[in-house]
Structures are given as structure tokens and as C-alpha cells.
Amino acid sequence: FQDQAEQFFRSGHTNNWAVLVCTSRFWFNYRHVANTLSVYRSVKRLGIPDSHIVLMLADDMACNPRNPKPATVFSHKNMELNVYGDDVEVDYRSYEVTVENFLRVLTGRIPPSTPRSKRLLSDDRSNILIYMTGHGGNGFLKFQDSEEITNVELADAFEQMWQKRRYNELLFIIDTCQGASMYERFYSPNIMALASSQVGEDSLSHQPDLGIGVHLMDRYTFYVLEFLEEIHPASQTNMNDLFQVCPKSLCVSTPGHRTDLFQRDPQNVLITDFFGSVRKVEITTETISLDRDLAGFESKFPEDEFATEPLKYAEQLPVAQIIHQKPKQKDWHPPGGFILGLWALIIMVFFKTYGIKHMKHVF
């Protein structure tokens, strides 16, 4: 039991969150919404509740006037799998999906009036899954056809999350063209990233449905969905299997991944660590005494070198000085030579035009 109790703390996380973002609008980007909804479905099936999922969909496909089958979003052709279902809860919809809102959700700098369902209330024991899909390019992802988020901004947002202790481990999956460029700039610890294509490659869509008239899913997410359908809350499949999903023969693009910032070996990371909300519950009638220093639990965060005392805002700003400010004395004056030259020229022009006879009036 001691071993198992130690195992209890080994993975380090106690709760799971998911932020699923679809950034494209318009009917022909049906597949991006279907991508996000399939990941949503898997994540919910594996145990993450709606209260811990922030779902951002930039457009409404299910109730789109062009949808021949209203209230459905299919992921397989021949309408095999409806990922919309009855209990989808979209937190950010339509025009609310903006770069600013996304970054605010991640960093937690949200106006006080935001409802709980729109907040990412993670803490330093949370494993967060971030899934993004849409149209992208080398170093950016397009939101709503009007703005972009760059890989630098994303990396800085993750660093803010790290500094604010908002995650324990983070899995970032992106399914766009040139998706690998989005994770190139990450520099915060404990991030693992997967992308559907390398820089210079396009991510392709899977199959069109002739009844609906659009492509239903992107290849990478289609095969990820197939993979995830096999997973159940107790499965021990690890990340290395996820890296093998969708080889080049099936996906045409080369999926990539990045694990150098991650502290654990991907072999030991279970899929359900990120995609599911697995609670380890062991019922026992014996008492266990836990050792003070448990192996595997090291302090992950560096100690502050010097403790600073909390600063009060009012003391930092010299209010009295500002209020009673005198108008500033100008420090710069034009050089004497310039003034002399300028006025000499003006006087010369004046006399040239109007004649020397005025000189005696001046002097």
C-alpha cells in the first residue's frame, strides 16, 4: 500500500482541464468545428466534466442554415457519428472566439464579470489539454478571418501560465497547416506538443460527404479520434502510441511532436493523464502512515532567491509629487549661431525686397 500510495502522487496532477478551440468560421470550415467537437466528445467520454472544459467554437455548424441535417455535426461520411449530440456546452461561441479572449482564458486575466463556465480555473496540480484547429501558417494561427495569434504570443502565454502556477503539465495539440511552427517557440517547462504537419506542409482534410457537401474532418484529427475511441478510462496506453497516430501514408503530412520541455518520459505518460479525468480511488480499511518525503515528489518550482516584501500600490507611486508638479523648465534651447543666422537671413531678405532706405528707420 505504501508503494501504491507513493504511486498515487507520482503523476503529480489532481485535476484535468481541457481548452478546445476552433478558430474558423464559415460553412466550408465545417471540418474544424467537427475536429474540435470530436476531441470534446472523447474528452468528455473519458471523464472530464463540462465544468472543466472550455469549448470555443467560432461558428455554429449544427444550426447553420446551410446544414442539410440541422442539429448535427458529423465526423464520418455517411453520417455515422454525430459528434454534436444532446449535451454539448459551448463556452465561447461565434464572435467571442478571439485571440484576446483565448489569451485571457489561458492566463486567467479575465474581467470579474465573466461567468465560471468561461474561465480556466486551473491550479498548479492541473493537467491541461489544449487543442487548436483552424487555418494556420508558418508561425501563426488565424482567428475568425480577421486576426492571428503568433507562436511567440502563445509561448509567452504559456510562460505566464507557468509563472502563475496555472498548470502542472500541458499537452498542446494543433491541427492546422504548418502546425509544427506553433510549438517551436515554447520555452516553459512541462509542455508536450503535437502537431498535424511540419513547417512547409499542409494538413489535409479527410473525406467529403456528398450529402452535406463539405469535408467533414481533417485527417489528423480523424485518426486521433479513431485512436481515442479505443481508449477507456482504465487504459494504460501511453503517449508514444499517440505519436504514432496518423503516419505519413495515411495523413499525407508528417505529424510532429515536441517533448524536450516535458520532464517525464512520454513512455510513462498515460493518455488518460490529459484526455481523461481519472481519479485514483482505492478503498481500504487499513490505516496507512505516509512517509514525510515521498520519492518522486520533488519541488518543481525554483525558490525565489530573495524574498521581497509585498509592495503596497500607493507607496510605489509618488502621488504627492505628481499632484503638485510645477511646469517643467525647458532644457533645450536653440543654439545662438542658429538664431543669429536665421534672423540675419530674414533681415537680408526684407531689405533686399523693400530697399535699403528702410534701414534708417529701423536704426
Place this chain on the structure above:
Amino acid sequence: VVEGLALLDLGVSPYSGAVFHETPLIIYLFHFLIEYAELVFMITDVLTAVALYLAIQDFNKAVFKKQKLLIELDKYAPDVAELIQTPMEMHYIPLKVALFYLLNPYTVMSCVAKSTCAINNSVIAFFILATIKGSAFLSAVFLALATYQSLYPLTLFAPALLYLLQRQFIPIKLRSRSFWLYTLQYASLYLCSLVVIICLSFFLLNSWDFIPSVYGFILSVPDLTPNIGLFWYFFAEMFQHFSLFFVCVFQINVFFYTIPLAIKLKEHPVFFMFVQMAIISIFKSYPTVGDVALYMAFLPVWSHLYRFLRNIFILSCVLIFCSFLFPVLWHLWIYAGSANSNFYYAITLTFNIGQILLVSDYFYAFLRREYYLTHGLHLTRQDGTEAMLVLK
């Protein structure tokens, strides 16, 4: 300007930031006058109006004299009595010009906005006054000042030269020695004063970095903040490797019309000056409504062309509507977010098309009147049927 002065107070060159692109003489002027900025701009507008008033007064006298001379020389066709300008109708034109400038909503807006365009306008107005009075020296000095301020009044060199030649009764023939002599004199006056002013500005800050900041800025158009001109949208959406080519094309467009217009309008240099000023304010890299106000002030001088103007209703509607739509679409684009730059640029384009239409309409009307004056009002073709004048 405030930013430039603040940087200077901190001991840094005011051109090191990307905001200040005015000349050193403006620094000198505003160093002392920055607290009274509103008064300064009001006074400059009044000065411009006074200069325009005096200039047009003199110009009317010159026009009337020339007209009398041509009538006595029998250069006019017999049935053009109604086209001749009389002193009665020309009496109030200078006052109208001054009022057109002062009461133009564009002038009021640029005065309220405290735009340095007012200073540009007043220098150009003084230049026009000096040219029409006939003083080559003063006109060269003011033209040098205007060119020093913003590069484009360089094109006003040609009409000023033509006017002064006309005044000195020197015929404009390419082989005539006196023509070249006078041209050289005027050009050398202009260039010398320009060089002197630039050297003087060097002594203000002891550095030459005002040259790339002022002239390099005007010519290479790095800042693409939307304005009422044509440059910003093109360069915002252009690929980097084409931008040099298109900058050259756009800048040549301003200077290009001078020579053909000089050939066509060599008898009428003041009209040429008006057309040139309009072309500058349409095609310049960073136009403002103050530039538009300046050439619009000249419209009463050619009010006798009214019967020949063809599109006056449409273009006045276009100009008025566009002026109202500018702030509306700006608000929609920037604040409401429900329009985009295309909407604003469409209005910019329409406004500039209206201006171009205005200029070309006046041009057509002017040439038509000139043709009628020499060939009579009732034009007939060779077989006797009535003919129409067309601008090809």
C-alpha cells in the same frame, strides 16, 4: 511636434522616434510658441487668407490688362462679348477667395486639429503673392521654404517661372537666350535659398538626421496610417519586394504632370499653378484636408467658367458625401469593427476621384473658353453644321 520638443528636452534627437517628421525650423518656431499653439494656427490661417486676397487682387488687375490688350489687338472673335470678364464681376473675387479659404470647413477642421498643414499653406500663399507681385527673389525664397517644408511644392517652380517670364515679357521659346538666362537666374536663386535653409537647419541640431526623417519619410512612405490619400492601402497590402517599384511609380505620378501642363498652359501660368496645387494635394504621400482647402480657395477666381463646367453637380455631391462618410466609415472600421479598411479606402478613392474630376472639369472649361475666345462662340464644321468641342 510636442513629441519632438519633449524628446529634445530629454536630450535626444527628436528624429530618433518615428513620430516627428517636421523640419527643424518648425522646431524653432514652436519652441517659443507651443503654449500659444491655437493662436499661432489661427494667425497663420488669417495670414494665408490675407496673402491670397492681395495676390488675387493683383492677379485680377493683370488679367484685366491682358484682356484689354488682346481686345485691342483684335485677337478675339467678334461674337464673344459675353465671355469677356468685366471689372464689375471681378470686383468681389479677392474677397470671395479669402472667404472661401477662411470659411471652408476643411480649413476650420485643420485649424482645430492644429495641423502643421496650416503653416505649409501660408508659406505657399506667400509664395503665390510674391510671384504675382513679380518679385523673383521673394518668390524663390518662399518656394524654397515651401519645398523645404514638404517636398512637393518643387513642382510649383514651373508655373512661377512661367508667370515671371510672362511678366517680364520674355517669350518662352527654347532658343531664346533671355529665356534661359532668366530661368537660370530664378533657378539659382531658388537652389541657393534652399541650400541656405537646409544648412541653417543643420546648425539647429548639429546633425543631418533631419534629412532622412523629413524627406526620406515623404519619399519612401514608411508609415501607413490611413489618411485621405491613395498610398497607404496599396502599400499595406503590397509584397515587400515590389514596394520600391511602386513607391517610385506613385511619386513620379505627382511630378509627372508638370511638363505636359507647362506645355499646354504656358500662356496661363496661374491656372497652371492651381491645377498643379490640386495635383499635389491629390497625389501627395500624406495629404490632408488642409491641402484641399488651399486649392479650393482659388475656385472663385474662375467663376466665369461656370457655364462650361459639365459635372459640377455630381462632383460637388461626391465631395460633400465623401466628406461626411469619412468619419462614419472610420468609426465603423476602427471603433465598431464592423467594417474594414476596404470601406474607408473606397471613400478615399471616391473623394480623390471627385477631386480629380473637379480639376479636370475646370481644365476642360478653361481650355474651352480660351478656344471660344479666339474662334467665336458658334463653332461650325466645314459643312456648316454645329460642332462641339471635345477634350481628347
